[in-house]
Amino acid sequence: MTAALTISNLQKRYPNGVEALKGISLEVAEGDFFALLGPNGAGKSTTIGILFSLINKSGGSVQIFGVDIDENFPLAKKSIGIVPQEFNFNVFERVIDILVTQGGYYGLPAALSQQRAEKYLQKLGLWEKRFDRARELSGGMKRRLMIARALVHEPRLLILDEPTAGVDIEMRRSMWDFLREINVDGTTIILTTHYLEEAEMLCRNIAIIDHGLIVKNSSMRDLLQQLHTEVFMLDMATSLPPSIALTGYSCRRVDDHTLEVDVDKGQTVNQLFSLLSEQGLEVSSMRNKANRLEEMFVSLLGPAPLEAVDES
Amino acid sequence: MNPNEKWVAFYTILIKEIRRYLRIWPQTLLPPAITMTLYFVIFGTLIGSRIGEMGGFTYMQFVVPGLIMMSVVTNSYSNVVSSFFGAKFNNSVEELLVSPVPNVIILAGYVMGGVSRGLLVAIIVTCLSLFFADLEVKHFGLTVAIVLMTSVLFCMFGFINAVFANNFDDISIVPTFILTPLIYLGGVFYSLDLLSDFWAGVSALNPLVYVVNGFRYGVLGVSDVDVGFAFAMLALFNVVAFSFCMYLLNTGKRLRQ
Ligand SMILES: Nc1ncnc2c1ncn2[C@@H]1O[C@H](COP(=O)(O)OP(=O)(O)O)[C@@H](O)[C@H]1O
Ligand SMILES: [Mg+2]
Numbered sequence: 001m002t003a004a005l006t007i008s009n010l011q012k013r014y015p016n017g018v019e020a021l022k023g024i025s026l027e028v029a030e031g032d033f034f035a036l037l038g039p040n041g042a043g044k045s046t047t048i049g050i051l052f053s054l055i056n057k058s059g060g061s062v063q064i065f066g067v068d069i070d071e072n073f074p075l076a077k078k079s080i081g082i083v084p085q086e087f088n089f090n091v092f093e094r095v096i097d098i099l100v101t102q103g104g105y106y107g108l109p110a111a112l113s114q115q116r117a118e119k120y121l122q123k124l125g126l127w128e129k130r131f132d133r134a135r136e137l138s139g140g141m142k143r144r145l146m147i148a149r150a151l152v153h154e155p156r157l158l159i160l161d162e163p164t165a166g167v168d169i170e171m172r173r174s175m176w177d178f179l180r181e182i183n184v185d186g187t188t189i190i191l192t193t194h195y196l197e198e199a200e201m202l203c204r205n206i207a208i209i210d211h212g213l214i215v216k217n218s219s220m221r222d223l224l225q226q227l228h229t230e231v232f233m234l235d236m237a238t239s240l241p242p243s244i245a246l247t248g249y250s251c252r253r254v255d256d257h258t259l260e261v262d263v264d265k266g267q268t269v270n271q272l273f274s275l276l277s278e279q280g281l282e283v284s285s286m287r288n289k290a291n292r293l294e295e296m297f298v299s300l301l302g303p304a305p306l307e308a309v310d311e312s
Numbered sequence: 313m314n315p316n317e318k319w320v321a322f323y324t325i326l327i328k329e330i331r332r333y334l335r336i337w338p339q340t341l342l343p344p345a346i347t348m349t350l351y352f353v354i355f356g357t358l359i360g361s362r363i364g365e366m367g368g369f370t371y372m373q374f375v376v377p378g379l380i381m382m383s384v385v386t387n388s389y390s391n392v393v394s395s396f397f398g399a400k401f402n403n404s405v406e407e408l409l410v411s412p413v414p415n416v417i418i419l420a421g422y423v424m425g426g427v428s429r430g431l432l433v434a435i436i437v438t439c440l441s442l443f444f445a446d447l448e449v450k451h452f453g454l455t456v457a458i459v460l461m462t463s464v465l466f467c468m469f470g471f472i473n474a475v476f477a478n479n480f481d482d483i484s485i486v487p488t489f490i491l492t493p494l495i496y497l498g499g500v501f502y503s504l505d506l507l508s509d510f511w512a513g514v515s516a517l518n519p520l521v522y523v524v525n526g527f528r529y530g531v532l533g534v535s536d537v538d539v540g541f542a543f544a545m546l547a548l549f550n551v552v553a554f555s556f557c558m559y560l561l562n563t564g565k566r567l568r569q
Pocket of ligand 1: 014015016018019020038039040041042043044045046047569
C-alpha cells in the first residue's frame with residue numbers, strides 16, 4: 001500500500017536566512033490519524049505550507065499518495081484537503097458561496113458542489129448560517145467553515161494546521177468527534193498541534209518536531225510506554241493508616257483516602273495491588289497524576305517547551 | 313485537471329468576479345457613467361462647440377471614441393487590481409493557490425472578469441454618448457477586436473500591479489501617476505498632428521496612442537497612426553504582458569514564499 005504522505009529530507013530556508021526545516025523525514029500511512037506536535041516556531045506551519053504549495057521548499061522531496069509534488073503537484077493537490085492555521089476566506093462572501101466556489105476550483109460541477117456544500121455544512125452545524133456573510137460567524141464557526149471547505153472535494157487526506165487553537169473546550173471536543181468520525185470513514189488525517197492532550201486523545205502516530213528537526217517519531221502507544229515512571233493517584237475505599245510502606249514502590253500519603261504511587265517501567269500495577277491487599281487496603285479508583293506526554297516532552301526537549309493545554 | 317474541470321474552474325472564477333463588481337456597482341459601474349457624462353457635457357458640448365473641427369469631425373465626435381476607450385482602460389485595470397489585491401490582502405487568494413487550478417486558468421479567470429466589466433462599462437458609456445453625438449461605427453469587427461485586446465492588456469497590467477502591491481496605496485499609485493498621464497497624452501483630446509515632431513515621436517512609445525487611434529479608426533474611419541501598425545503594437549504589448557504574468561505565477565513571486 002502506498003503511503004498517504006512521504007517526506008524525505010525536507011528543508012526550508014527562508015530568504016531572511018532562518019532555517020525553519022533542517023531536513024525532516026516522515027511517513028504517514030493511509031488511514032492514519034497522525035499528529036505533528038511541537039512548540040511554537042518549531043516548523044509545523046512551514047512543513048504544512050510546503051504541502052499546501054504556499055511555501056517553496058529549499059530541498060528534499062514530498063510524495064502524496066505516491067505522486068511527487070515536483071512532478072505533478074496539481075494531481076497531488078486533488079487528493080488533499082487543507083485547513084490552514086489562519087483564516088483565509090473572503091469575509092464578505094456568503095458561507096455557501098465560499099464552499100461552492102471551492103468545489104469549482106476542484107472542477108466539481110455546480111450541482112455536485114452545491115450538494116457537497118450542504119452535506120458538510122450540515123455535518124459541521126453551519127447549515128443555518130449558509131446565507132450569512134463569513135464575517136458574521138464566531139471564531140469557532142469560522143474554523144468549522146474552513147473544515148467544511150476543505151472537505152467539499154472529498155479528499156483522501158485532510159491536513160489541519162492547529163485546528164483547535166483559540167477554540168473553546170466544548171467546541172474542541174465536538175471537532176475532535178467529527179475528525180474521528182471521518183477518520184473512521186477512511187480519511188487519513190494529519191494535524192499539527194501544540195496541545196499535548198489533543199495529540200494524545202486523537203492520534204495513533206506522532207512525530208515531535210523542534211527547531212526544524214524531528215526529535216521523535218513513533219506510535220502514540222510506544223511513546224507512552226517509553227516513559228520511565230508513571231504516577232498514579234489511588235482513591236482508597238478504606239481509610240489509610242498514618243504511615244504506609246510498599247516494598248519496591250515509592251509512595252506518598254496525600255490524605256486520609258488518597259495515595260500517590262510511582263510505578264517504574266518494569267513494575268506492574270498488579271504487583272502494587274497485591275501489596276495493597278496484603279495490608280488490607282482496598283482501592284476504589286485510580287487515575288494518572290501528570291500528563292505523561294508532557295513529561296515525555298520535558299525529557300526530550302528540556303523544561304516547559306509547550307504552552308498550557310487549555311490556554312483558551 | 314481535465315479540460316472539463318479546467319472549464320469549471322475558469323467559469324467559477326469568472327462568475328465570482330462578476331458577482332463582485334455587480335455587488336458593489338455604486339463603486340464600479342456608476343462612477344464611469346457619471347464622469348463620462350461630465351466629459352461629454354464639458355468637452356463635447358460646452359468647450360467643443362468653440363474648438364470647431366478636429367481631424368475632420370466635430371470635436372464631440374472626435375473625443376467620444378477616446379473617452380469610451382478611457383473608461384474601458386480604467387475599468388479593466390481597476391477591476392483586476394482591486395479584486396486580486398483584495399484576495400491577496402485577505403489571503404483568500406490561497407484558496408486558488410492551493411487548489412489544482414493551473415496558473416493560466418487563474419490568470420484567464422481574473423482577466424475575463426475584468427474584460428466583462430470593461431465591456432459592460434463600454435456599453436453603458438456608448439449608450440450615454442448617443443445623447444450627445446451621432447456615432448456610426450465604420451468597421452465593427454475591428455472596433456470590437458481593439459476593445460477586447462485593450463481590455464485584456466489593461467487587465468493584465470492590473471494583475472501585475474496587484475501581485476507587486478503591498479498595500480492599498482500601491483494600487484492607486486500606478487493609475488494616478490502612470491495610467492492617467494498616459495491616457496491624457498494618448499490623443500484622447502487632441503490629434504497628434506498638433507504636436508511637434510519630437511513630442512509626436514515620444515507619443516509613439518505610449519500604448520494608449522495605439523489604443524485610442526485604433527478604436528477611433530474603427531468608429532470614425534480616421535487615425536493619427538497606421539491602423540495595421542496600431543494593431544500589431546497592441547498585440548505585441550499583449551504578448552509581453554501575458555508572458556510576464558505567467559512568469560510571476562509560475563515562479564510564485566510575491567505569492568508563495
Ligand atoms: N515567512 C517567513 N520568513 C522568515 N521566517 C519565517 C517565516 N515563517 C516562519 N518563519 C520562521 O520559521 C520558523 C518556523 O515557523 P513555523 O513553521 O511557523 O512554526 P510553527 O508553525 O511550528 O509555530 C520560526 O522560527 C519562524 O520564525
Ligand atoms: Mg504554526
